[in-house]
Amino acid sequence: MTRSSGADAPYWQGLADGKLLFPRCTGCDRWMWPAGHRCGSCGAVGVTWTERAMTAAIFSWTRTWHRFALTESLDLPFTSIVAEVDDCGIRLLGRLDDPDRIDPVIGEPLTGRIGTTVIRTGVGTDPIPTIIWSRLA
Amino acid sequence: MTHPLYGTTAIAGVGLRQYKRGAAPLPERSVLVEAVLAACADAGFDPAEIDGFVSYGDDHNEPVRLMPELGIRELRWSSAVxxxxxxxxxxxxxxxASAILTGQATAVVIFRALVExxxxxLSAAVMAHHLTDHLLAAGVVSPAQVCAIRATRLFDHHGxxxxxVEDLVRASYYHGNRNPEAVSFGQDFDIESLRRSRMIAEPFRLFDCSRENDGAGALLMVAADRARDLAKPPVYLLGCAQGAEAGWGDLLENDAADLYATAGFRPVAKRLYADTGLTPADIDVVQLYENFDAQGVMSLIDHGFCSHESAADVIRFDNLIADGGKLPVNTSGGNLAQGFIHGIGLPIEAxxxxxxESANPVAGARTCLLAGGxxxxxxxxxxxxxxFD
Incomplete structure (x- = not known):
């Protein structure tokens, strides 16, 4: 499955277009993440992709110091977070701007911009669009 | 009413072959064959009579391929979780046990083999199940990082x-030090070596993580009455539960908020205790799968041995060791200090x-909980x- 063929393809296309889009059940308005095609809560089939602002709060985090394969494009250490997006409660994995290595605090407010993470594999490079989060000043 | 699994099957034999990672003297399937033969020898059982196999975690050894070397006459059951x-x-x-109790097989080997x-x-194989572009883009590509993020939540949010975790690690090494089969046998463990070990993914340092070994483990299960006629005293299965509840499992970190910093066992533990009529107080010793020490703590909480609030009172070195502890955990050294062949050493120690027969015997132990990954x-x-009664 690729970014263009999965149930979350509109999410990836949205990032490529500079927007954060999430699927919402057409039957009960419930946010559906991970993306799917049927709401297990109300039974409706179909979603509406709905834009949300790139603002969030820190849900949890880790700072990685070990050079794991597939992270070669990221300078060590790098900080990965789970961000709870405002006004929908969906949590996203993402990266945090952390130049001064200040430990994140759960609940801390964030604002995001769209960047990329380049994955180098044996067959080439794949720039994956992703949200880079920063703490609000 | 007694649950159908309660005391109706038993482990009759165990076999374990463990080596340093990358140092197995034989190919993986051969190491596994040796472990199965060891389990049969332990039980006084003819390996030709094995008719079933069960594994987990994507073991690569399809059971039918084991038949020639083991001399198995007919395979009737092979499956994996x-x-x-x-x-x-x-x-x-x-x-x-389900295969045996429904007459679909009579002698089933539970096994796991792993030769690098x-x-x-192993870490790469496990991660292949979960890796998506969401994870890759965040630089989260290993079980250590995934579990580190949950650990941070356990510590920072749940207090x-x-x-x-140091008490759990120390207890593991205390037991491993006394177990001739353990990677840590004969080594006095200083907690400073954990505190000074290199950082992997905060909060985990190297010694917070289980390190892989080469090897294989096998356990022979038969019906309880048949086990009583074999060489070793039967170790009965009293109950088993697997699964997940709504709000848990591969949800791109969108697990229910109250489940997020658990190990996922709440529904499993509840069902296991209900099916066996036992409570945490009835468990004499625990073999606790700890891929990472914080996840071991979560598992003990999920299984009802303590709460977030009482964890510090219960998860204490003195309380976790075989010599006088009320909650002896990982009496072989566990994944951390005995060795890590995807956990198969844990049921063998049970x-x-x-x-x-343990190197760290718990006096009078009657029951043992195996808490899975x-x-x-x-x-x-x-x-x-x-x-059992």
């Missing part, structure tokens, strides 16, 4: 003191402990006993 991690380890015993030269790194989408646990 879903999932790439160790979550299915205890569930494998329930699957094996044959199957590659469990970080340093209790059997040895209940036979009185924590944090997996599908998790499982089982209870064994050497006698």
């Amino acid at each position: 879903w999932g790439g991690g160790g979550g299915g380890i205890a569930g494998a015993f329930g699957v094996a 030269g044959s199957s590659g790194r 469990v003191p970080r340093d209790i 059997v040895r402990q209940l036979r009185g 924590p944090g997996s989408p599908t998790v499982s646990s089982a209870i064994f006993a050497n006698r």
